[in-house]
Amino acid sequence: MSSHAGFHVTKPGFFTLLQDAGRRGVMHMGLTSGGAMDRHAWAWANRLLGNRYGTPALEITFGGAAFTSGLNTQIVVTGAEVQLTVNGKPKPLWTTIRVNAGDSVSLSAPRAGVRSYFAVRGGFIVNTDLGNSCATVVREGTGGLHSNGQPLGQGDLIPCSDATPPAANRKIPSQWIPDYHEPLTLNVISCAQVDRFSEAVFETFFDNIYTLSPQADRMGARLTGPALEVADRTLISEGTSLGAIQVPADGQPIILLNDRQTIGGYPKLGAVTPRSLDALAQRPPGTQLRFREIPLPEAQQEERQFLAFFRTAGSV
Known part of the structure; x- marks a missing residue:
């Protein structure tokens, strides 16, 4: 070279x-x-x-x-x-x-x-x-x-x-080719801490529009919208996953992204799927978005299809 x-x-x-x-x-x-x-x-x-x-x-x-x-x-x-x-x-x-x-x-x-x-x-x-x-x-x-x-x-x-x-x-x-102008709805799978949130909190979360805050970077996407009440505001710190939706004391959710800290102590309402995170990565601050719950098998199948398609690419 x-x-x-x-x-x-x-x-x-x-x-x-x-x-x-x-x-x-x-x-x-x-x-x-x-x-x-x-x-x-x-x-x-x-x-x-x-x-x-x-x-x-x-x-x-x-x-x-x-x-x-x-x-x-x-x-x-x-x-x-x-x-x-x-x-x-x-x-x-x-x-x-x-x-x-x-x-x-x-x-x-x-x-x-x-x-x-x-x-x-x-x-x-x-x-x-x-x-x-x-x-x-x-x-x-x-x-x-x-x-x-x-x-x-x-x-x-x-x-x-x-x-x-x-x-x-x-x-x-x-x-x-995605349309980055189209309305954004993020798919969410539930997590092990769903029992820390009331049914009313889930209704608030899934029925309302949230806005992507200027305080969004490669670590996390902070959102503004109706506050979410949680029974326990802090937990013993545990490992975090890509897309996890943390709910801190102010009730404004944070979606954890690629450069997130590896542990966290806030309750997590669910996790945004990897394919939805792709769409989120292309939206600027001020973007309004909604959430939609999907079953885990649907999210797994979506990810399997993505990896199966792109991992077949080789030097040609």
């Missing part, structure tokens, strides 16, 4: 991170999973290029990023509705694009959605750490280009393979 085989960051944007499928088997060490917030968009970016599931890509929050290619390769940008240009010429999203050494690639601020995913043929070549992952977790100082948890900065060079032959040009079927 030559010293210039990669993408130079000419404009890092608001918050650009290297992300993969996240860390596994590390929570006992107090480390969170990290990983792509919108797995749907991230996984499609890699699949269109023939990359294996788990291949690192860039997660670009609120756009405004620019890169210069140091090699001839293919890229895909999925997720938020940004204006994607190569050398100033508009290019389609959710579609493989050929770029040459010296080409400039730019992403505007999004018209809809929050996070874009920038993948390259063969994947970015970066070091992995605990959990065999490069997932960037700023709070923990893990992962990323320099294995220190820092976002990408101007002047960084993100290496990638210059020996991978091009794949066939592909684009996603239109029915698989």
